[in-house]
Amino acid sequence: MKVRTFAAIAGILATATAVTAGAEKPKVPFRNFSALEVENFQNPKYQTKAPMPDDWLPLIREDITQRVIATHRFQRVMDFEDPKVTKPDTERVLVLRGTVVEFTHGSQAARFLVGMGAGAGKIVVNCEFVDKATGDVVFTRKVDGKVIGTGQSTEGAIKGISKEIAGVINSSW
Amino acid sequence: MRALIIGVLLVLASVAPLAAGPGTLRPFSTIEVMEIENKRNAQGKKLPDEWVPRLREQIRYAVGSQHLFHRVEDQVDAVVKGEDTGRTIRLQVRITDFSGVQTQPTIKAAVVFLDKATGEKILEHNVDARLYFDQGATTSALIKLTNKVGDLVKNNW
Numbered sequence: 001m002k003v004r005t006f007a008a009i010a011g012i013l014a015t016a017t018a019v020t021a022g023a024e025k026p027k028v029p030f031r032n033f034s035a036l037e038v039e040n041f042q043n044p045k046y047q048t049k050a051p052m053p054d055d056w057l058p059l060i061r062e063d064i065t066q067r068v069i070a071t072h073r074f075q076r077v078m079d080f081e082d083p084k085v086t087k088p089d090t091e092r093v094l095v096l097r098g099t100v101v102e103f104t105h106g107s108q109a110a111r112f113l114v115g116m117g118a119g120a121g122k123i124v125v126n127c128e129f130v131d132k133a134t135g136d137v138v139f140t141r142k143v144d145g146k147v148i149g150t151g152q153s154t155e156g157a158i159k160g161i162s163k164e165i166a167g168v169i170n171s172s173w
Numbered sequence: 174m175r176a177l178i179i180g181v182l183l184v185l186a187s188v189a190p191l192a193a194g195p196g197t198l199r200p201f202s203t204i205e206v207m208e209i210e211n212k213r214n215a216q217g218k219k220l221p222d223e224w225v226p227r228l229r230e231q232i233r234y235a236v237g238s239q240h241l242f243h244r245v246e247d248q249v250d251a252v253v254k255g256e257d258t259g260r261t262i263r264l265q266v267r268i269t270d271f272s273g274v275q276t277q278p279t280i281k282a283a284v285v286f287l288d289k290a291t292g293e294k295i296l297e298h299n300v301d302a303r304l305y306f307d308q309g310a311t312t313s314a315l316i317k318l319t320n321k322v323g324d325l326v327k328n329n330w
Contacts, residue, residue, distance in 0.1 A: 055224070061221065
C-alpha cells in the first residue's frame with residue numbers, strides 16, 4: 001500500500017514537473033536565432049507604485065545587452081558582432097521587448113539603517129521575445145530585480161533583471 | 174645596446190609633451206567640448222548612447238565652472254580675466270569601458286586635448302571613474318568621470 005502511494009505521489013510530481021517545464025519552454029528554441037535586438041522597455045506612467053526614471057530605460061537595455069553578449073549565444077547582439085560565434089548565412093533576429101509593470105523605489109537610507117528587507121527597491125518587467133521576421137511572440141516571461149543590500153542604490157535592481165534575462169536565454173537555448 | 178637606449182630616449186622624448194603638467198593648457202583661451210566616441214570595446218561594453226549628450230553637457234559644465242577659458246564653445250565666460258590668446262583646444266573623450274550596472278560601477282575613458290589649429294596632441298590621459306562603498310548609481314560614476322576631466326584641466330592649467 002505504502003509503495004503504491006509513494007509511486008502515485010512520484011507520478012503526480014513527475015507529471016507536474018513535466019507540465020511546468022513545458023510551460024517554461026519557448027515555442028521556438030532560441031538557438032534558431034542568430035541575433036538579438038533589445039528594445040527600450042515601455043515605462044507606462046501612473047501604473048507603477050512609484051515612477052521609474054525614464055533615463056534608466058537605456059541603462060536597462062545596455063545592461064541586458066552586455067549580459068547577453070557575455071553568454072556568447074548570439075552571433076550579433078545589437079551592434080556587437082561576437083567573434084566567438086560563427087556567422088550564419090542568413091541572420092534570424094529575436095527581439096526582446098518589455099513593459100515595466102512594477103517599480104518600488106524603496107529607500108537607500110532604510111536599507112542602510114534598518115536592513116532586513118526594509119526599504120527594498122524592486123523592478124518587475126513583463127518580457128516578450130519576438131521573432132522579428134514574423135512578429136510571432138516566441139516566449140513571454142515576467143522577470144524582476146530587487147535591491148535589499150545596504151548601501152546599494154535602487155538602480156542596482158537593473159542588474160537582477162539583466163541577469164535573469166541572460167538566464168532565460170541560456171535555459172531557452 | 175646603444176641603439177636601444179637611443180630608441181628608448183626618442184620614445185620618451187616623443188611622449189614627453191603629452192606627459193603634461195601645469196601650464197600645458199594655459200596658451201589656449203577657448204575650449205571646444207568635444208567629440209565623445211562611444212563604441213563597444215572588445216568585450217562589447219559601452220555607455221548607453223542616450224547618455225552621451227548628458228555626459229557631454231556635464232563635462233562642459235565641469236570645465237566651464239572652473240572659469241579658466243574665455244570661451245567654452247560658444248559660451249563666453251565674462252568672469253575670466255587675462256589675455257585672450259585666440260587659440261582653441263579641442264577635447265575628445267573616448268569611452269573605453271563601462272562595467273554595466275554594478276554595486277560599484279566603473280566608466281573608463283581616454284581623454285585627449287588637441288590644438289585645433291595644428292591638430293597636435295597636447296595632452297592625453299586615461300580616466301578611470303570607479304565608485305566605492307555607498308556610491309552605487311551609474312549616474313554617480315558619470316559625475317565622477319566628469320569631475321576627473323575637470324581636474325585634468327585644472328591640474329594642467
